[in-house]
Amino acid sequence: MFPPDSFNKTPVMKKFAWGIIGPGGIASQFVADFQWINTHHCFVKAIYSHRKESAEEFAGKHAGAEVFTDIDAFVTHSGVQAVYIATPHSYHYKYAAICLKHKIPVLCEKPLTISYPQTQELIHLAQQYQTLLMEGMWVRYLPSFSKLIHLVEEGDIGDVISIKASMSYRAPKDENSRYYNPELGGGALLDLGIYTLFLSVLFMGRPDQVHASARKSAKGIDEHSVVLLSKKQQQYALLESSILVKTKNDAVISGCKGTITIHEPWNEKPKGISIEWNDGSTADIPCEWPGSGFQYETEAFLQTWESGQAECDRMPYQTSLLLAELADIIKNQIGVAYPAEGKV
Ligand SMILES: NC(=O)c1ccc[n+]([C@@H]2O[C@H](COP(=O)([O-])OP(=O)(O)OC[C@H]3O[C@@H](n4cnc5c(N)ncnc54)[C@H](OP(=O)(O)O)[C@@H]3O)[C@@H](O)[C@H]2O)c1
Known part of the structure; x- marks a missing residue:
């Protein structure tokens, strides 16, 4: 045969x-x-x-x-x-x-x-x-985020009360580089803080209060930004981004039943995810996948393209709009404006 x-x-x-x-x-x-x-x-x-x-x-x-x-x-x-x-x-x-x-x-x-x-x-x-x-x-599609979203949606840590995240990278201090040049949209918020804003939006949605403060470079971009977001005085996000100093790049999501930590570097391939429940029990989840992880984002894009849709379900336009709106509010508060931003 x-x-x-x-x-x-x-x-x-x-x-x-x-x-x-x-x-x-x-x-x-x-x-x-x-x-x-x-x-x-x-x-x-x-x-x-x-x-x-x-x-x-x-x-x-x-x-x-x-x-x-x-x-x-x-x-x-x-x-x-x-x-x-x-x-x-x-x-x-x-x-x-x-x-x-x-x-x-x-x-x-x-x-x-x-x-x-x-x-x-x-x-x-x-x-x-x-x-x-x-x-x-890209973090939206990483297996670490799929796991995190699943845990929160399943109610493993109860209602989310607090989100704390830091994203930092000591960029070379070159005023002409894309990190420091206002003409290229330089600054910590748009480069790194955008991930922390995304994490907050993912679990808290639209905040009703935004308070931001930043240390700025001589050319007026934010080298180090700190943002406090709150919603109905029930949920809070404390976010930090820096191209000046290296902070610990962990993300911590706390709910009324426990806390999930995505260990450094939380926006890439993290060392792992830990959960600590209020009753003292714990769990550790390893995070392993081949390559950097761009394949997950690309597959989501291709899947959306195959379906003939103009918008990806997992990164809808509303999310991009909310991120841009919050970034503009923060830029306004810290006094950052880019020469190219008004041009549409
Ligand atoms: N998803 C992630 O994990 C991640 C990580 C890093 C960066 N990013 C994003 O990716 C973008 C690029 O970052 P990068 O680190 O890759 O920067 P990069 O290494 O400086 O690369 C930028 C590229 O764009 C080219 N370029 C510059 N101005 C251009 C123009 N006017 N038209 C066409 N090409 C131009 C540069 O060419 P020359 O070298 O010839 O100037 C260079 O090839 C940023 O928006 C950043 O936020 C995402």
Whole structure:
């Protein structure tokens, strides 16, 4: 007896052609995780950068990828099925808008834009052109977050009362770098604090009070920000972000029955998750997965794209809008404004 034809054949995965806009550090990590995607064979078809050198260097690692330094030529002739935007923040809006107007689906790094009006306008374009737009809030899709959300939703720690999170990285003090340059949307809040805001929004929704304070650089960006959010004087979030000092990057969610800690680095592959209940019992959950973890975000994007929706259920437009609104309130309180933020 011979086995049937399909026996022993590995299923053929559909190919998916990505365009990369902003071929820097995180774009390399995003692409490196293509190998762990189970649903599609993803590859880099085209790269756009403002400098030929950076696009060509990236292309050197991706055989057959075409290099563009003219964005109009990229959106018209590259033939990509979707783009991943990973430029400095202040260019997210410009490139996402032009791609959406050409009906090219967009996965854009966090923060989606540098202001609420820009985020609102991108969402409007996604709806108008019926084209997928997703903010690359990668933590939302990590197995650690799936576990955390499951634990909270199942009521393991009871009603959430307190969220404490810190995100920090000692960025090189270069006034021209994307961390410190206001022209590029520099500062701790939009780069790192956005994760802490997301954690708070995930479990608390819209706060009714926001109090923020920041230490600012000579050029007026926030090097270190602290934010207190509260809702109906029942729920509180204490959030800290810094590009100046290294704090302990843990996230702690406390409810009336117990506390969950996602250990450092909580927005990447954490050392683990611990739970301590009020009765003294404890549990430790390991966090292991292959690669960095971008594959989970990419799979969510591809799944949404396959379904024909313009909005991802797990990172809905309302969440991106709320993040942008809160970021604008905080920026206003701490006196941070970017030259590019009004331009829509
Ligand atoms: N999800 C995450 O875990 C994560 C982690 C880090 C960063 N990010 C986000 O990803 C974005 C990029 O961060 P990164 O650390 O990768 O920065 P990066 O290493 O500086 O890379 C930025 C890339 O964009 C290019 N670029 C700069 N200006 C451009 C323009 N006007 N048009 C087109 N390309 C331009 C740069 O080219 P040149 O080098 O030639 O200037 C470089 O290739 C940021 O928005 C950040 O928030 C996300």
